[in-house]
Amino acid sequence: MTDHTVRTYRSAEPLPREEQLAWKLASVATDPVPVPPEVADMVVNRVIDNAAVAAASLSRRPVSAARDQALAHPASPGAAVFGVSGRYSPEWAAWANGVAVRELDYHDTFLAADYSHPGDNIPPILAVAQHAGRTGADLVRGIAAGYELQVDLVRGICLHEHKIDHIAHLGPSVAGGLGALLRLDTETVYQAIGQALHTTTTTRQSRKGEISSWKAYAPAFAGKTAIEAVDRALRGEGAPSPIYEGEDGFLAWLLGGPDARYTVPLPAPGEPKRSILDTYTKEHSAEYQSQALIDLARRLGPRIGELGKVERIVIHTSHHTHYVIGSGANDPQKYDPNASRETLDHSIPYIFAVALQDRSWHHEASYARERATRPDTVELWQKVSTVEDPEWTRRYHEPEPAFGGRVEVTLADGTAITDEIAVADAHPAGARPFAREQYVAKFRTLADGVLAPADQDRFLGTVSRLSELDADEVRELALPSAIAAAPKTKGIF
Numbered sequence: 001m002t003d004h005t006v007r008t009y010r011s012a013e014p015l016p017r018e019e020q021l022a023w024k025l026a027s028v029a030t031d032p033v034p035v036p037p038e039v040a041d042m043v044v045n046r047v048i049d050n051a052a053v054a055a056a057s058l059s060r061r062p063v064s065a066a067r068d069q070a071l072a073h074p075a076s077p078g079a080a081v082f083g084v085s086g087r088y089s090p091e092w093a094a095w096a097n098g099v100a101v102r103e104l105d106y107h108d109t110f111l112a113a114d115y116s117h118p119g120d121n122i123p124p125i126l127a128v129a130q131h132a133g134r135t136g137a138d139l140v141r142g143i144a145a146g147y148e149l150q151v152d153l154v155r156g157i158c159l160h161e162h163k164i165d166h167i168a169h170l171g172p173s174v175a176g177g178l179g180a181l182l183r184l185d186t187e188t189v190y191q192a193i194g195q196a197l198h199t200t201t202t203t204r205q206s207r208k209g210e211i212s213s214w215k216a217y218a219p220a221f222a223g224k225t226a227i228e229a230v231d232r233a234l235r236g237e238g239a240p241s242p243i244y245e246g247e248d249g250f251l252a253w254l255l256g257g258p259d260a261r262y263t264v265p266l267p268a269p270g271e272p273k274r275s276i277l278d279t280y281t282k283e284h285s286a287e288y289q290s291q292a293l294i295d296l297a298r299r300l301g302p303r304i305g306e307l308g309k310v311e312r313i314v315i316h317t318s319h320h321t322h323y324v325i326g327s328g329a330n331d332p333q334k335y336d337p338n339a340s341r342e343t344l345d346h347s348i349p350y351i352f353a354v355a356l357q358d359r360s361w362h363h364e365a366s367y368a369r370e371r372a373t374r375p376d377t378v379e380l381w382q383k384v385s386t387v388e389d390p391e392w393t394r395r396y397h398e399p400e401p402a403f404g405g406r407v408e409v410t411l412a413d414g415t416a417i418t419d420e421i422a423v424a425d426a427h428p429a430g431a432r433p434f435a436r437e438q439y440v441a442k443f444r445t446l447a448d449g450v451l452a453p454a455d456q457d458r459f460l461g462t463v464s465r466l467s468e469l470d471a472d473e474v475r476e477l478a479l480p481s482a483i484a485a486a487p488k489t490k491g492i493f
Contacts, residue, residue: 001265006156008258009245017190021244021264022172022197026189028152028266028273029145029176035137035467036272043143044466045439046108047477049281050122051082051459052443053107054100055450055479056363058083062213063100065489066220070096072493079127080478084485090131091227094124098220104363105215105345108281109288110151111320111396111403113158115166117219118173118279121146124223125177128230129474136469138181144273146177151275156264160324162255163204167222171200174226184234194239195229196222201254207324210333211342281434283426283442285363289321290351291424292404295431297355300407300419307356307380309411315348316389317405318396325351326386335382337373344372349384352407353377363446395422400429455480 004024009015017023035043057063070081070092078087081096088096098120101107107119125146129139150173159168175196179189200222206214233239244250252258267273284294293315304310315326322328325348333339334347344350344367354366354377365371372378386405395402406420425431426438440460447456462469462477469477 001271002268004264004266006244006251006262006264007260008247008249008252009242010247015242015245017241020242022193022239022242023186023190024266025149025153025172025176025193026179026186027269029149029179029189030184030186031267031269032183033267033270033272035140035144036274039144039272039274039276040140040467041436042276043140044463045434045436046119046143046276046281047122047126047463047466048439048443048460049107050101050119051463051479052439052446053104053285054082054097055443056106056446057100057103058450058479058483060103062216063096063103066099066217067096068487068489069491069493071485071487075131077131077133077475079130080475082479083482085481086485090127091124091224093130094127094227095220095224097123097127098223099216102219103216104285105287106282106285106363108279110154110279111288111401112155114154114160114169115320116150116154116169118147118150118276120170120219120223121150121174121177123220124174124227125181126477128178128227129181130477132182133471134181134474135471136466136474138183139469139474140467142177142181144276145180146173147276147279148267148273149173149176151278152264152266157255157262159255160204164254165202165204165206165218167218168197168201170219170222171196171226171229174223175229178226178230182230184230188230188233191237191239192226192230192233194241194243195232195237196226197243197250198240199225199229201250207346208329209331211340211346213342215342280424280427281439283424283434284361285345285366286351286361287325287346289318289325289403290348291426292421293317293348293352293407294355294361295425296404296407296419296421297352298359299421300409300417301356301359303417303419304356304409304411308376309413310380310383311410311412313352313384313410314408315352315384315386315405316408317386317392318403319388319393320396321348321403321405322386322388328386328388337378339372341367348386350381352384353381356380403427450482451480
């Protein structure tokens with residue numbers, strides 16, 4: 001990997017195009033380096049993971065609404081929309097499928113200087129592959145490139161401290177992934193990345209306060225917008241330049257300001273794109289920084305015994321966890337039994353209390369209104385708080401980061417029970433790392449009752465050969481028709 005320093009340049013200060021971050025990202029995307037076998041294998045795992053969480057969300061209201069919008073845009077050759085028959089315009093198929101993947105907050109993650117769910121790259125890249133008649137090898141190459149760009153941006157540029165949502169890294173990564181998929185030239189991908197960044201930079205209010213269904217829509221919006229950016233760039237249209245470094249640009253006014261410096265690591269020319277191997281998926285349907293703490297709660301439950309005797313629970317954790325899903329967010333909604341599912345998903349006090357009581361976590365039952373309003377749950381929930389611990393913040397930023405914390409439970413008689421966990425059990429460094437077997441099991445569990453066993457078998461059999469699929473097989477790579485292709489909602493379209 002080669003480190004690239006990124007800063008603001010005055011308009012009168014020369015910055016050759018080849019030195020701009022957007023060009024360097026485009027150069028990585030268009031570098032025709034072969035995909036290593038272990039990367040291709042992990043791409044298969046993540047396509048299975050995306051399909052699993054999408055299957056479980058097909059009947060949920062936000063997913064239905066997004067699907068209805070896509071149904072209004074049939075196209076030929078078009079792309080598949082999960083769960084229905086027919087073919088639809090690729091940007092709208094990416095929109096519908098992206099919402100289905102993101103709705104339950106249950107797919108893969110990468111955390112470093114910022115946050116990300118790099119699996120959000122897959123729906124738009126898959127949709128364009130189907131529409132453009134690309135092979136499985138093309139699709140794998142595009143997905144590997146999308147993951148690479150997003151992970152590298154997340155390593156080097158923090159968005160959340162400036163209240164910018166993480167989809168600002170996703171738009172450029174999807175544009176780059178599409179460039180790799182379609183084997184575009186660097187100039188075209190450079191313009192598409194600039195457009196994608198410019199049009200997908202939004203604030204983090206989508207993940208603050210009363211969190212709405214837009215949390216699921218935001219990444220799908222970035223994917224849809226990136227497809228449109230690539231389409232315009234292919235037609236010869238350009239982007240603001242330099243998009244990152246300009247004196248009225250992204251770094252100068254939305255991030256650290258004109259004096260800030262960022263270091264973005266990128267593969268050198270000819271170096272394989274391997275960053276997907278540094279990402280990790282979720283065993284539990286909750287914000288990633290709660291994964292390890294759910295596992296710790298399940299472990300602590302038997303030690304605590306009668307939870308009614310708990311006086312208080314303090315979770316000592318990293319800056320990120322404390323301020324995003326903990327008490328440091330200062331969001332009263334994180335303690336509100338009537339909060340939305342999306343808000344509860346970002347409340348570690350709620351999640352830890354329920355995991356302590358149930359010693360398990362379920363993508364639907366753990367968020368049910370009757371579950372959140374149970375009197376004994378509400379009582380325990382209000383006793384849980386978080387504090388930032390400098391040691392856990394330091395460990396969070398290590399090369400091998402720790403995403404957990406130390407929990408101190410105080411009982412009414414003064415007894416103190418403490419325990420800690422560094423990473424989730426399913427993490428590559430955890431107690432039970434996910435491999436193909438676990439990805440398949442997750443798919444089987446979440447697709448149960450949604451897809452017939454034969455359809456599950458057919459999907460898994462096809463995706464396991466992803467690198468070998470021809471264009472026709474890629475076009476058929478989708479969740480089978482499980483619901484009627486008839487809109488349930490009405491809007492403008």
